[in-house]
Amino acid sequence: MAIAPNEPRSPDFTASDILSPHVWPRRGGAPPVGLDVICIKIAVDFQAMTAGTVAERLAANLELLRDATQSDAAFHAAVDPETGVFTDVSAACNPMTVGNPEQLRGRRLEAMPWLRSRFAPLRISELRDTGRARGDQAIDAAAWCELGIGSVLAIAYFIENRPAGVLGVAGARPREQWDVQMHLMLKLVGSSLASALERLAIQARFADLSERNELAMHSLNDGLWDFDTLNNRVYLSPRWKAMLGYDESQVGQAPDWRTLVHIDDMSRVQAAIRDHVAGKTPMFESMHRMRHATGEWRWVISRAKAKVDDKGRLLRLVGVELDITERKLYEEALFREKESAQITLQSIGDGVITTDAKGVIDYINPVAEQLTGWRLEDSQGRPIEEVFRSFHEETCEPLENPLSVAIRRTRSIKSVRPMLLIRRDGNEIYIESTASPIRDGSGAVSGGVLVFHDVSEARELNRRLSYHASHDVLTGLVNRREFEHRMERALKSAKARETSYALCYLDLDQFKIVNDTCGHSAGDALLGQVGGLLKSKVGWRDTLARLGGDEFAILLENCTLDEAMRKAETLRDAVRNFKFTWEERTFRLGASIGVVPIAAENADVASVLSAADNACQAAKQAGRNRVHSFEENDLDLMRRRREMQWAARINTALEEDRFELFRQTIMPLKDEEKGAHYELLLRMRDENGKIVTPDNFMTAAEHYGLTPNIDRWVIENAFRWLVSDADEREKLAMCSINLSGLSLGDDKFLPFVTEQLTRSGLDATKICFEITETAAIQSFAQANRFIKSLKDLGCKFALDDFGSGLSSFGYLKHFPVDFLKIDGAFVKEILHEEIDYEMVRSINQIGHLTDKRTIAEFAENAAIIEKLRELGVDYAQGYGISQPQRIGKAAVAKES
DSSP states (O other), X not given: OOOOTTSOOXXXXXXXXXXXXXXXXXXXXXXXXXXXXXXXXXXXXXXXXXXXXXXXXXXXXXXXXXXXXXXXXXXXEEEOTTTOBEEEEEEEEOTTOOOOGGGGTTOBGGGOHHHHHTOOTTOEEEESOTTSOOGGGHHHHHHHHHTTOSEEEEEEEEETTEEEEXXXXXXXXXXXXXXXXXXXXXXXXXXXXXXXXXXXXXXXXXXXXXXXXXXXXXXXXXXXXXXXXXXXXXXEOHHHHHHTTOOTTOTTOOXXXXXXXXXXXXXXXXXXXXXXXXXXXXXXXXXXXXXXTTSOEEEEEEEEEEEXXXXXXXXXXXXXXXXOHHHHHHHHHHHHHHHHHHHHHOOOOSEEEEEETTSBEEEEOHHHHHHHOOOHHHHTTSBHHHHOEEEETTTOOBOOOHHHHHHHHTSOEEOSSOEEEEOTTSOEEEEEEEEEXXXXXXXOEEEEEEEEEEOHHHHHHHHHHHHHHHBOXXXXXXXXXXXXXXXXXXXXXXXXXXXXXXXEEEEESSHHHHHHHHOHHHHXXXXXXXXXXXXXXXXXXXXXXXXETTEEEEEEESOOHHHHHHHHHHXXXXXXXXXXXXXXXXXXXXXXXXXEEEOTTOOOHHHHHHHHHHHHHHHHHTTSSSEEEOOTTOHHHHHHHHHHHHHHHHHXXXXXXOEEEEEEEOEESSSOOSSEEEEEEEEEEOTTSOEEOHHHHHHHHHHTTOHHHHHHHHHHHHHHHHHHOHHHHXXXXXXXXXXXXXXXXXXXXXXXXXXXXXXXXXXXXXXXXXXXXXXXXXXXXXXXXXXXXXXTTTOEEEEEEETSSTTHHHHHTTOOOSEEEEOHHHHTTTTTOHHHHHHHHHHXXXXXXXXXXXXXXXXXXXXXXXXXXXXXXXXXXXXXXXXXXXXXHHHHHHHO
16 A cells, blocks of 8 residues: 555644644743753654664663653554555553553554544644544544553654655553643654664665676676867777776776777768767667777677767767666766755745634744745744735736635635745735634634745746747747647637637748858748848738748638738748848849648648648749649649658668569670670559659659669669679670669769679679769769779760760760760660751760770660661660560569
């Protein structure tokens, strides 16, 4: 049975639970002789307890407590916090009495409902006459009577926020009342006992943890390293040196880790470190080889954490080889120890005011003095309304005093929201309070207690957190999360036919120029100014948000599509006429805006935002700085949607390995060629296993930058197939592989191809890479560098679709390619169109003049093949020669 320390307390109090004027000695009345001294001795003695002297000191102090209070018995009963059973009961009893609290052992706290309802840290419970108890105490009184006890005064205590036991004194006979000094004495002794037992519990747990860590220390195999970039210093722990065979005494002779990591693993390790330093991964983790002092290579698991400054520069990198469990255990143990110590040392943190039944103040505690600004001696005898003045937190209207309400209604009153408290000096704080009536022994209300605490800081923090959770820090506008919430409400309203809405999706056109030219500080300033400009142009009922980057959105309420288009034009004109100045540079911007009506037919917020984004992108593609409205039958938007869908399907196909390679023969027309000469063609299988040709998905792949990943798949699988099939490799004369323009511009693609060639061991002279004429011209310098690097290894190159651009002839002499592939658009009409015939003839002649062999695509029949042979074309490729054939996938699967 677990009892939480914040379990709601009973709304009733007895008169002796607080310092009431009925029992508080006003100006006289000395405590029993020696009671203070004995109580202090007991408290000090408890604090001096050790784990081996608990039972001894507890027995001695109980005897002192019984004698000092002149009680028949003093007892201590430990409570199991899980089951609520009194497990260990000690008592010092007068041998002349029959009552014995030790018989509590084995009983359950549940069997004493009144005591359980009052079971809270250092709260006193009293029964004056167990033979004549009131209704709510009857069950408890009967239990005490059964033990031969006529009156009892007990205090509950908690250890580590969990119920731990009861300390008390008992008499064989009833008492009229328990003196207030007895209350204070019991609180002092109970607090000291709880503190001592909690300290011993913490010490025992920490000693156990320390012993466990000490034993584990000798079985762990961790090596620590610390790279301090500011001082250019590397620290390697003795265990690390020992792990790799270095002498612990070699101080200052730590080897450079770069010389220890295996050369084959170095690039991967460095890439992982760079990703972690850049914030892409929460921690650096790697498994790699490191060189032992003997020269052998050992595999290690390394984990590290980086510290960077606000500009992303590395300051420090600390890591371990194998494990850091010990350090984590110590950190957690120290944190728990600190938290427990703070909780133990802190007293109650709430302000407490007690009054009589008329609301006249009897007592306020030190925290209440601090919160209200009233001293105890100044507040006593005054109405609580004069000391505790509360007001509504927003309207500042005066509120009825919560304690007066609780006394009148005879029940506890807890504030449902913070209230404003005016201190004596006129300052204001926000507080939360709980007020309860105090009842005397007969159940009548004899006063009240008001408990309150300062929530000003928490309230301000919540206000800031709430604001930052829903607003963009840079512009002060609503952020994407809050905007989507408001969109959801608007969509529900639209479906209910309550009002009409429209969405404007705005993207700045020249923002990247400002960022690249003047830096991110200028870009941030620009976004702030544009946010303010747009805010001045929208209505107070409309919602303007920054979705991220240079993208803004406006939710227009009670607005038709025509009105939204006019509003979008107004916003576009405002951005176009806006001048941004930064360090004597002036920039003009444009804005592309997509407009979407929000109707009952819209499925969800994501679809509306997607439609608005598509409309915005359509505006950009139409020339930028314009407004485009969304329409379901818009061909441009339908094309963009289709490409987005294909992009997702391509990624899925790459993950599920649903691409396949086919080959098509390239036949020589002049001289015979030994071996097989073919081009590898790519196909994709859809979700149903149906073959999909590249003309269906390559446009989307190029638009969304997926072609480099596809090219990597093609090269890796093509080389794997050739390596796995010795017969194909033996009879191979030339294998052509297509590359996209995006791959030429990828800095990591050339090293990838080089590595694949080296790893495969294939004869590079039999590999030909085909690059389209358009891609080669658009990336002229990169294409030249790419071609030259691979030709140095022996690879061949073909310029694909040659003739499709009129500028190609001017670039031809600068490209070191081996083959020209004549665009099939000219070849397929060579028999019927004179211009196409002349184009093929001219390209063939120019190719031969530049020492390049020519290949004609789309050779669909024997007549075209014969005509090409007459023109002197070197090779032909097309359905008239062979259909594309699927390569042996079994060989590929066997290798993988």
